[in-house]
Amino acid sequence: MLSPPSHYGMTVLNRDAFTSTFQTLALRVPSKNVTSIQKALSRDVLNLSRIRTIVPDPESNETRVLLLRHDLKDVSDLAPGSTKLIEEQELSVIQHSIDLDYSFWTTEQILHAVIPDTIQDIPCAYTQVGHIAHMNLREVFYPWKQLIGQVILDKNKNITSVVNKLNSIDTTFRFFQMEVLAGDTNMVTEVKESGCKFRFDFSKVYWNSRLHTEHDRLIKLFKKDQTVCDVFAGVGPFAIPAAKNGVIVYANDLNPESYDWLKVNKSHNKIPDSKLKPYNMDGRDFIQQAVQTLANANGGDSWKTFDHFVMNLPDTAIEFLDAFRDLYQDQKVLYESLCPAPKLPMVHCHCFTRSDDPAQDIAQRVEQVIGSVYDASTSNLHWVRNVAPRKDMYCISFYLTPEMIFGPTR
Structure with missing residues (x-):
């Protein structure tokens, strides 16, 4: 060689x-x-x-x-x-x-020529987000970080910026601090996914291209004219394609930047107001308001609620499940008057686990927060991806039960 x-x-x-x-x-x-x-x-x-x-x-x-x-x-x-x-x-x-000359050698060959053999796992991989190459360099590579960024920039003509993640994701606004290693400092980018175009400032919102398969999986579960409540919508990877497919989506994000870009993407993809309703609220407050708004829009004298709740905030989404406790208590009489009983919403809650028994760990955490057990026979635990050694991302999907959503008057 x-x-x-x-x-x-x-x-x-x-x-x-x-x-x-x-x-x-x-x-x-x-x-x-x-x-x-x-x-x-x-x-x-x-x-x-x-x-x-x-x-x-x-x-x-x-x-x-x-x-x-x-x-x-x-x-x-x-x-x-x-x-x-x-x-x-x-x-x-x-x-x-x-x-x-330099143009002949690959990225990996150049980096092997400058980084000593005593350091393992030369960092050639990156995630591409539009024109941006996003890296997550270990500290041992910091002496070469600008060089690494420049080589990747040189060897990939469709990349104009190389950035490095500096810390973990902010759990409040769901973005991470980054530094530009090489190239353009413009972080406003555009990507295509699920038949839609998404624009956003990558330095101020959360976007993970590796989740496109999970986005598509859930979007395919939503049927035309169903109503979906997307609690942590980000810039719209679930909400925009679902609305484009004829689903009615109430979409929320606490991060004002994500909310603004969600509205941009709504316009960019020509989604009508009747199909996508953006919000900028705390997740718990949004769940309560969205449920009430939907009921009121239906006149309040007949049962109407969401078909699906999407909770894609794996660090903390389980903690927000307490918002469903007694959520429909003011509609309990109406619900019980109907025969057969209406179908209750399905919740899709993303989470992380380090347990050797993910199913048991996630079930215990969900049931502890929501206050009652879910029906295991109609639930689904889906493995999404491995995010770190002994840390996996899952999506637990389960139907809300009367025990969860109805309760005594407060």
């Missing part, structure tokens, strides 16, 4: 330092025969990505230079059939120099 020159002391990128030259054996081949000879010698022809196997011959327009394996020291190392063909065709064996 070829590799660039090592520069373990380098922390400021010097692209000129990664120029190198290597020699390989080659054959001078008549231009008209070069394709057939290349095929016949396929086992011994140079096979390195991003290096051409056939190059012009500087000494003649009638011939081409066919490069041989770079590990060959002498033609005697060739396969017997190859040696015989070279002799029969009277092909000239020559030395050929290949000059490689």
Whole structure:
């Protein structure tokens, strides 16, 4: 394998330092025969990505230079059939120099050349959010962080900014502090997901492109003309596509920036007011107000509530389940007068767990907060993703029960 020159002391990128030259054996081949000879010698022809196997011959327009394996020291190392063909065709064996510069090497090769081998897991991976490459560098890589950012910027033409996460997600407004390692400082970006376009300031709101599968999974559960209450809506990854599909969505976020971008995305995707109603409130207050607003919109004399509640705030969403305690107590008589009893809403609550028994851990936490057990036979515990060693994200989906939502008069 070829590799660039090592520069373990380098922390400021010097692209000129990664120029190198290597020699390989080659054959001078008549231009008209070069394709057939290349095929016949396929086992011994140079096979390195991003290096051409056939190059012009500087000494003649009638011939081409066919490069041989770079590990060959002498033609005697060739396969017997190859040696015989070279002799029969009277092909000239020559030395050929290949000059490689910074543009040839991959991100991983450059970073391996500057970061000592004693440090494991060279950080080449990133999450792309529009024009932004988002990294989560370990502290051991901080001496090289600007260099890492610049190399990623150089090697990915659709990236114009490289940023590094500085702390954990703010649990109040759901965004993290970041630093720009290289490129543009403009953090307003646009992404496409679930058939919609989303614009937002990545430095002020929460967005995780790795959750697109989970977004799509829940969106597919919502049926046209159903009503969904999205308690922690962010910039709208659930709310916007659902509303575009004909679902009526009440969408809330405590972060004023998220609320503003939610409205931008509503307009950007041409969602009518009748399908998406944005709010900027505390989650508990929003649940209570949304339920009351929906009931009032229906006249208050017939049963009407949400089909789904979405609670995508995995750090703390379970703590907000107490908002459902006795939530419908003023509609208890109306509910009990109906036969058959109306279907109650389903709650989709995202959470983290480190337990070896996730199902038991999550069930206990949910039931402790909401004040009663849920029906395990109609619930669903869905694994979303691993976020850290021994830390997984799940979504518990369960129907609210009369015991949860009705209670004595306060």
